Amino acid sequence: MDTVLESASRKVVIGPDKPFVIIGERINPTGRKALAAQLEAGDFTTVEKDAVSQIEAGAAMLDVNAGVPGADEAKMLVGLVELVQELTEAPLSVDSAMDSALAAALPVCQGKPLVNSVNGEEERLERILPLIKQRGAAVIGLAFDEAGPSMDPEERFRIAKLIVERAADHGIPPEDVLIDPLAMTVGAEPQAAVVALETIRRVREELGNNMTIGASNISFGLPGRKVINNSFLALGMAAGLTSAISNPLVPETPMTLMACDLLLARDEYGMNWIKAHRK
Amino acid sequence: MSELLKSLQEAILTIDEETALSATQELLDSGMEPEEILESGMTGALLELGRRWNCGEAFLPEVVAAAGIFERCSAIVEPALLAKGDRKVSDKAVIATVKGDLHDLGKNIVGAMLKTVGLEVHDLGKNVPTEKIIEAVKELEPKIIGLSALLTTTMPEQENVIKALEEAGLRSGVKVMVGGAPVTQEWADRIGADGYAPNAPEAVRVALALTQVAA
Numbered sequence: 001m002d003t004v005l006e007s008a009s010r011k012v013v014i015g016p017d018k019p020f021v022i023i024g025e026r027i028n029p030t031g032r033k034a035l036a037a038q039l040e041a042g043d044f045t046t047v048e049k050d051a052v053s054q055i056e057a058g059a060a061m062l063d064v065n066a067g068v069p070g071a072d073e074a075k076m077l078v079g080l081v082e083l084v085q086e087l088t089e090a091p092l093s094v095d096s097a098m099d100s101a102l103a104a105a106l107p108v109c110q111g112k113p114l115v116n117s118v119n120g121e122e123e124r125l126e127r128i129l130p131l132i133k134q135r136g137a138a139v140i141g142l143a144f145d146e147a148g149p150s151m152d153p154e155e156r157f158r159i160a161k162l163i164v165e166r167a168a169d170h171g172i173p174p175e176d177v178l179i180d181p182l183a184m185t186v187g188a189e190p191q192a193a194v195v196a197l198e199t200i201r202r203v204r205e206e207l208g209n210n211m212t213i214g215a216s217n218i219s220f221g222l223p224g225r226k227v228i229n230n231s232f233l234a235l236g237m238a239a240g241l242t243s244a245i246s247n248p249l250v251p252e253t254p255m256t257l258m259a260c261d262l263l264l265a266r267d268e269y270g271m272n273w274i275k276a277h278r279k
Numbered sequence: 280m281s282e283l284l285k286s287l288q289e290a291i292l293t294i295d296e297e298t299a300l301s302a303t304q305e306l307l308d309s310g311m312e313p314e315e316i317l318e319s320g321m322t323g324a325l326l327e328l329g330r331r332w333n334c335g336e337a338f339l340p341e342v343v344a345a346a347g348i349f350e351r352c353s354a355i356v357e358p359a360l361l362a363k364g365d366r367k368v369s370d371k372a373v374i375a376t377v378k379g380d381l382h383d384l385g386k387n388i389v390g391a392m393l394k395t396v397g398l399e400v401h402d403l404g405k406n407v408p409t410e411k412i413i414e415a416v417k418e419l420e421p422k423i424i425g426l427s428a429l430l431t432t433t434m435p436e437q438e439n440v441i442k443a444l445e446e447a448g449l450r451s452g453v454k455v456m457v458g459g460a461p462v463t464q465e466w467a468d469r470i471g472a473d474g475y476a477p478n479a480p481e482a483v484r485v486a487l488a489l490t491q492v493a494a
Contacts, residue, residue, distance in 0.1 A: 029431055030430060030431045030432075030461060031460055031461060033461065033463065036431065036461070067430070067431040067432045068431060069431045069432075069434040069435055069461070069466065070435065070469075073432075096432075097379065097430070097432045097433075098432065144381070146406070148381040148383075148405055148406065149381065185339065185384065187338060187339030187340045187343070188339055188340075188343055188384050220339060221338055221339025221340075221342070222338050222339060222340070223335075223338055
């Protein structure tokens with residue numbers, strides 16, 4: 001199953017035999033207090049820099065989040081989407097918890113964007129899925145619902161399946177639903193990675209949907225975070241993960257993923273790997 | 280500070296549960312006031328852990344484990360505190376992760392620590408609607424409320440709770456403390472919260488200061 005995302009001029013394909021897709025996570029003020037302050041003051045220099053540098057570093061897509069507390073998120077998101085589309089050719093992942101912000105930003109997106117995200121909450125599914133269908137977008141479905149993230153892979157799988165079914169009810173095909181199996185913090189919950197990996201395996205084997213994951217949460221509060229994150233992504237790829245929302249500016253991340261592409265026969269003739277070492 | 284009190288602190292900081300529990304018991308047997316064991320010994324260790332966490336010298340599994348040890352040491356001290364008979368009816372604290380937010384790790388650690396300093400903690404859970412918090416305030420009449428938000432998108436809910444408290448005429452009777460990764464002192468001031476803490480041990484300090492003022 002291949003998921004196709006598009007900008008005005010570029011097509012990105014996410015699939016089990018395609019190179020792993022990095023969705024650059026940096027354009028997001030959550031947890032970046034300095035960036036939040038800049039955006040609030042109308043200063044977009046960091047966003048401009050992050051957009052270009054993430055693509056140069058190996059991101060195929062960019063996540064765009066405008067959640068600055070106290071600001072008009074819909075207006076801000078539209079502005080950021082327009083800005084990033086001027087600077088790069090990457091398809092976008094439009095990231096907001098607010099329906100109104102998504103509704104405002106989707107028409108501004110060129111090509112076929114990804115929407116980040118829905119979860120198993122029926123109410124939110126019924127509000128967002130019509131927007132996805134109408135815009136012809138793809139969507140990320142987080143494997144939790146009203147009850148919060150479960151530590152039982154069976155439960156996460158049940159919710160993933162429910163999201164795929166609800167999407168189908170709205171006429172959205174499975175290839176346009178990316179499941180996020182959830183990376184919880186392993187420092188607080190020792191089973192966090194094990195549960196995520198088991199969920200990935202089941203989604204791959206029983207649903208076949210493509211997947212993405214916000215990976216860096218897995219290492220919160222621990223030393224050596226980069227190594228943990230990259231090891232988790234490598235394990236995730238082996239289990240069937242096909243993309244991730246992560247930070248390509250950590251050079252080891254795109255390199256690790258490219259090596260895994262090579263090892264998992266997703267890099268034809270190893271050309272991506274060779275090219276990365278020639279420059 | 281006595282050697283034994285120091286070894287209690289060291290045991291909590293190094294996640295040596297066995298030593299922490301036996302040191303607590305020995306201190307109690309030696310006749311030390313239970314308040315002093317709790318405050319100088321156990322809470323002192325947590326404040327030091329908070330300092331180390333802030334500068335990247337302590338890590339999450341240690342914080343989680345230390346909070347657990349702290350709780351079990353408290354269970355040893357508790358009967359002595361009660362037996363003294365002069366312990367006040369404890370002040371109540373209501374804590375919650377605000378609506379739309381499912382992150383409860385920090386809130387849970389704060390809850391465990393607040394319990395151990397003598398507050399009666401009512402944890403409303405995560406993704407808690409404002410109305411439910413207002414109801415709990417009416418029913419329980421807590422001295423303090425702790426509101427956690429881990430997302431920039433859910434931070435405004437902290438402000439909504441404060442506004443709802445004002446509208447319900449409950450604001451003057453209760454102190455409001457806010458926390459969570461994106462939350463700052465500046466944000467706390469802007470929304471009219473009474474206190475802010477960047478980590479769990481600091482939250483305990485702020486809660487104690489606020490409840491004493493309120494007393």
